[in-house]
Amino acid sequence: MFGDMMNMMGKLKEAQKKVEETKKRLDSVLVDETSSDNKLKVSLTANRTIKSIEIDDELLNDKEQLEDYLILTLNRAIEKATKINESELAAAAKDGMPNIPGMDMFK
Template sequence: MFGDMMGMMNKIKEAQEKVEATKERLKTVLIDEQSSDGLLKVTITAGREIKNISVAPELLEDKEQLEDYLVLTLNKAIAKAGDINETELAAAAKDGMPDIPGLDGFM
């Protein structure tokens, strides 16, 4: 029984390491998003870090429009990044977890 417990603890540690490695990898996954008319483009990582914002010159003439574009486009990009982040981290965690009876319903 003690050996089983040690084996499970090692599997949990491996799962934690996989999750951490996945978090690091997600920092390098780039997501490009743009406004519907292409006047504003943003690039963020799957770790939700903004890497680039590109604004068409005509948007610089209307502060309110630019602010609206930024909010909408950044929110779309962040939502995509969040989906990728959650999916990848869940897969990494589940892949490394030991087989514990009854746990399947929770993962």
Template sequence: MFGDLMGMMGKLQEAQKKVAEAKQRLDTVLIDEQSNDGLLKVTVTANNTVRSVSVSDELLQDKEQLEDYIVMVINNAIAKAAKISEAELAAAAKDGMPDIPGLF
């Protein structure tokens, strides 16, 4: 009984390690997003860190339009990053988890 419990604890620690490694790896996954007309471009990591923003001179003439573009493009990039992050972390956690009936 204790051997099974110790084995499960070891598997859980292994799963935690794999999730931590996946989180670190997600810092290197870059998502590029842009407005439909290409006037604003944003790059974020899969951990939702904005790495770069590129704004066309044309957008600098209209503050309200620029603000709308920033919100739209960053939200789209974050949504894509969240999907990638969720899939990677779920795979890492599932891979290292012990076989507990009904868990996955």
């Protein structure tokens, strides 16, 4: 029984290490989103850190329109990045988790 517990603890540490490695890797995964008319482009990491914003000069003349574009485009990019982030971290955690009866959280 004690050996099983030590084995489980080892697997939990391994799972934690995989999750941390995945978090670091997601810093280099870029998500790009562009407005429907290509006047605004944003790029962020899968960890949701904004890396760049490209704005068409036409949008600089209308503050309210630019704000709307930023909100819509950034929200879509963040949504994509979040889906990638959650799916990658869940896969990393599931791969390293020991099989504990009743603890099938990652189905």
